Amino acid sequence: MTQAGWISGWRKPSVLPGFGPALGTTLAYLSLFVIIPLGAMVLTTFAHGWADFVGAVLQPRVLAAFRVTLLCAFGAAALCALFGLLLAWVLVRYPFPGHRLVDAAVDLPFALPTAVAGIALTSLYAPNGWIGALLAPLGIQVAFTPLGILVALTFVGLPFVVRTVQPVLQDLEREQEEASAILGATRLQTFTRVIMPALAPALLTGFAMALARGLGEYGSVIFIAGNKPMVSEIVPLLIVIELEQFNYAGAAAIGTLMLAVAFVLLFAINRLQRWTRLQHAD
Amino acid sequence: MARNTALTRRATLARGAAAVLPVVLRPATGHARGRVEIMNVSYDPTRELYKDINAAFARAWAAQADTDVTVRMSHGGSGAQARSVIDGLDADVVTLALAYDIDAIAQAGRLSRNWQSRLPDNSAPYTSTIVFLVRKGNPKAIRDWGDLVRPDVQVVTPNPKTSGGARWNFLAAYAWALDQNGGSDDKAMGYMRRLLKNVPVLDIGARGATITFTRRGIGDVLLAWENEAFLAIAEAGGNKFDIVVPSSSILAEPPVAVVDQVVDRKGTRKVAEAYLQFLYTPEGQELCARRFYRPRLEAVARKYEDRFPKLELLTIDGKFGGWTRAQARFFDNGGVFDQVYRPGG
Amino acid sequence: MRIDVNQPRPAPAAAASAMSRRVVRVTESAPVRWALTAAALGFTFLFLLLPLASVVVQAFAAGLDTYLSALADPDTLSAIRLTVIVALIAVALNVVFGVAAAWCIARFTFRGRNLLVTLIDVPFSVSPVIAGMVQVLLFGLRGWLGPLLQQHDLRVVFALPGIVLATVFVTLPFVARELIPLMEEQGAEEEEAAISLGASGWQTFLRVTLPNLRWGLLYGVLLCNARAMGEFGAVSVVSGHIRGATNTMPLQVEILFNDYQIEAAFAVASLLALLALVTLGAKLLLEWRHASELAATRRR
Numbered sequence: 001m002t003q004a005g006w007i008s009g010w011r012k013p014s015v016l017p018g019f020g021p022a023l024g025t026t027l028a029y030l031s032l033f034v035i036i037p038l039g040a041m042v043l044t045t046f047a048h049g050w051a052d053f054v055g056a057v058l059q060p061r062v063l064a065a066f067r068v069t070l071l072c073a074f075g076a077a078a079l080c081a082l083f084g085l086l087l088a089w090v091l092v093r094y095p096f097p098g099h100r101l102v103d104a105a106v107d108l109p110f111a112l113p114t115a116v117a118g119i120a121l122t123s124l125y126a127p128n129g130w131i132g133a134l135l136a137p138l139g140i141q142v143a144f145t146p147l148g149i150l151v152a153l154t155f156v157g158l159p160f161v162v163r164t165v166q167p168v169l170q171d172l173e174r175e176q177e178e179a180s181a182i183l184g185a186t187r188l189q190t191f192t193r194v195i196m197p198a199l200a201p202a203l204l205t206g207f208a209m210a211l212a213r214g215l216g217e218y219g220s221v222i223f224i225a226g227n228k229p230m231v232s233e234i235v236p237l238l239i240v241i242e243l244e245q246f247n248y249a250g251a252a253a254i255g256t257l258m259l260a261v262a263f264v265l266l267f268a269i270n271r272l273q274r275w276t277r278l279q280h281a282d
Numbered sequence: 283m284a285r286n287t288a289l290t291r292r293a294t295l296a297r298g299a300a301a302v303l304p305v306v307l308r309p310a311t312g313h314a315r316g317r318v319e320i321m322n323v324s325y326d327p328t329r330e331l332y333k334d335i336n337a338a339f340a341r342a343w344a345a346q347a348d349t350d351v352t353v354r355m356s357h358g359g360s361g362a363q364a365r366s367v368i369d370g371l372d373a374d375v376v377t378l379a380l381a382y383d384i385d386a387i388a389q390a391g392r393l394s395r396n397w398q399s400r401l402p403d404n405s406a407p408y409t410s411t412i413v414f415l416v417r418k419g420n421p422k423a424i425r426d427w428g429d430l431v432r433p434d435v436q437v438v439t440p441n442p443k444t445s446g447g448a449r450w451n452f453l454a455a456y457a458w459a460l461d462q463n464g465g466s467d468d469k470a471m472g473y474m475r476r477l478l479k480n481v482p483v484l485d486i487g488a489r490g491a492t493i494t495f496t497r498r499g500i501g502d503v504l505l506a507w508e509n510e511a512f513l514a515i516a517e518a519g520g521n522k523f524d525i526v527v528p529s530s531s532i533l534a535e536p537p538v539a540v541v542d543q544v545v546d547r548k549g550t551r552k553v554a555e556a557y558l559q560f561l562y563t564p565e566g567q568e569l570c571a572r573r574f575y576r577p578r579l580e581a582v583a584r585k586y587e588d589r590f591p592k593l594e595l596l597t598i599d600g601k602f603g604g605w606t607r608a609q610a611r612f613f614d615n616g617g618v619f620d621q622v623y624r625p626g627g
Numbered sequence: 628m629r630i631d632v633n634q635p636r637p638a639p640a641a642a643a644s645a646m647s648r649r650v651v652r653v654t655e656s657a658p659v660r661w662a663l664t665a666a667a668l669g670f671t672f673l674f675l676l677l678p679l680a681s682v683v684v685q686a687f688a689a690g691l692d693t694y695l696s697a698l699a700d701p702d703t704l705s706a707i708r709l710t711v712i713v714a715l716i717a718v719a720l721n722v723v724f725g726v727a728a729a730w731c732i733a734r735f736t737f738r739g740r741n742l743l744v745t746l747i748d749v750p751f752s753v754s755p756v757i758a759g760m761v762q763v764l765l766f767g768l769r770g771w772l773g774p775l776l777q778q779h780d781l782r783v784v785f786a787l788p789g790i791v792l793a794t795v796f797v798t799l800p801f802v803a804r805e806l807i808p809l810m811e812e813q814g815a816e817e818e819e820a821a822i823s824l825g826a827s828g829w830q831t832f833l834r835v836t837l838p839n840l841r842w843g844l845l846y847g848v849l850l851c852n853a854r855a856m857g858e859f860g861a862v863s864v865v866s867g868h869i870r871g872a873t874n875t876m877p878l879q880v881e882i883l884f885n886d887y888q889i890e891a892a893f894a895v896a897s898l899l900a901l902l903a904l905v906t907l908g909a910k911l912l913l914e915w916r917h918a919s920e921l922a923a924t925r926r927r
Contacts, residue, residue: 034796037758113858120681
């Protein structure tokens, strides 16, 4: 059952069988469902050359959509980091009744279909909704403004931060905090100098994951965004709009640019995760 | 109005009871067991109209043919629907918001380029126009297009890039502004710029815009299809909205066509053509009028005369030289809409 | 190893302050703790639970009868059926893929391994809209393979295969992402022992690997299924919105909403919300009973 000799050049030998079939299945499946479809998109983009791609992407409306999407995704990821850290901290450090329930509720955005989340958030934050009606007298309108996008993306991204920070916080050794306290540090100093550096890689990873998710999110956003070009129109919606104007090359070009952004983010996340694991292993 | 919804619901149930629900792996093929199925791919506001038409047509067809017909529906923004048909959605007939979208399907080779001359009245069995829907009592005193650019007025209209209805809205406003300013395009564009500044939400489709205005309480006036405005009043129940008829508007001719490539492959041409012709029959026209689409047939038009206000109706052909030119000039990337839409500016 | 200062006590404030005098302080003062807990609880309620509550309230706003008749609508029933079929296929495919991918990634060291891991993550950070668009670009009538498909009278987009393809794309990482860290954590010793004792590859896999993986696998299946049933953006592009035929539940929610049948829309939405709750409940149960085995998957 050992693999043929030519394989041993690029992989460490192992007594376990099945590498060939498993890798074959994995690659075939990835090709069929991911690589070939995405390849078709990239080929469609560059079928008419580089100039068309640049022309399609540099339109003010496309640039504005990227600005809105990036800003909202960044803002939402930052909010996720803030509230995610708070939730993870409280869940790990302060046992309270209903602890398990809150812990489970954190995963709700994972499990709730995005379209349902979008409709629910819209009906809550519309000027005549439960929350929107309270904010309206203050002159704050959430639904149908970029603020709405921020709310939807924060909802969608929150679990990523909690679920990456929580286990690290759980395994954090209390001895260091004790040592810091014995040496005379205040609790705040201990938090900023001892705890935060240990949590930073995980927090950053969660932030990056929420950001990646936010950039591509569609279902929850289109209901609440108001979808005004240049103001609250997100990139995925623009792709749909280009398709509906029969502009396939334009849609593919925007898609390709998004794919590139996603790759950069994924690369960053993988590096961050390796960093987290190293810190974790100490 | 409550009775209206109850009837609709009953109609849905009745239709459902008769329908078998195959998950379509391969397209339904022809005349299996005396049943035939066709698909009508339509735009947003026709949902209620075709619910009525389909039931009546099924009865009429069963009476004179030896098969039963089921009409499947797909609704969405007109452009989105055309895109799906171009990409292979098996529509036997398309009933869209504007001729440009069916032209696009013809350009992709899915139906004959002379489609518009194959049926009477430019292949538009019913017409409509664009009116204003305002909140009860018209608190902002909105009377005509000129009021829409007042700084205290918020206007809800969908996105002309994705919604056929919104393109009619845009052109109706533009045509009025042209007439007001002695045909000056510069001044008309200035008017559109100020109008669009008052738009707080640009929904993707006409129905989305209606719901934003009626259910979400956004805006002072909704630019809507006449039929959509009447329906919104009926659906909201009570007296929540009024219709304001502007001094002039556009004559909207939502066209219909058989998709040759599909009916020839499926062998459904006969029933598909009968379906569209049914729209022109007195019974079909009557159903259109009841759903507030303006009928073409003189007799039916007279009967329902009092539900359709009289106003000056301009045509796309007369004002803008037809849809192909209007589309290129106003709504393609870099066109008039892109030039005048400068939010926050 | 854990210091017990923050166990719930009858009088936490007094106990904590008493302790902080005796022991060094490794927790915050009581008011800070209370404030933080209150903030977290408030946030959970306002931000996470209220949307769920609003779905339920609006679903039942017109009474139970309306709710039930909304769900008995034939178009809605067909949407439910389609959603279940699509999820079954997508989850089954992704389980096979997830196990294969985890086997080669967690059990072997080879060049290009990191690239493979990144590739598996791609669908996760690519917009679902793109997942739908690529199917159209490939299989649409004007796409690369569309004309060929039409010659053989086969439908992919605007039919079940296209919806499945888009759903598989979007849910592809879920099972693999659960299994890879779990298998890495468990190590290969047991399998190596089985092989050296003469078991065949399949025997080893079925008797050793799979039993060790089952809870992680179930966990992955749960998340994958929830996403598969709830996918909106990707499916919306390839569905064609044919009523009673190619609408999934999330699309049906949107359609009913646009048909002025708001209660019916929220009724279907409440079913999807129920799915979310069942998923969370099952997850909670798994974590509670098999915490140690699942711990690895959290440390991603």
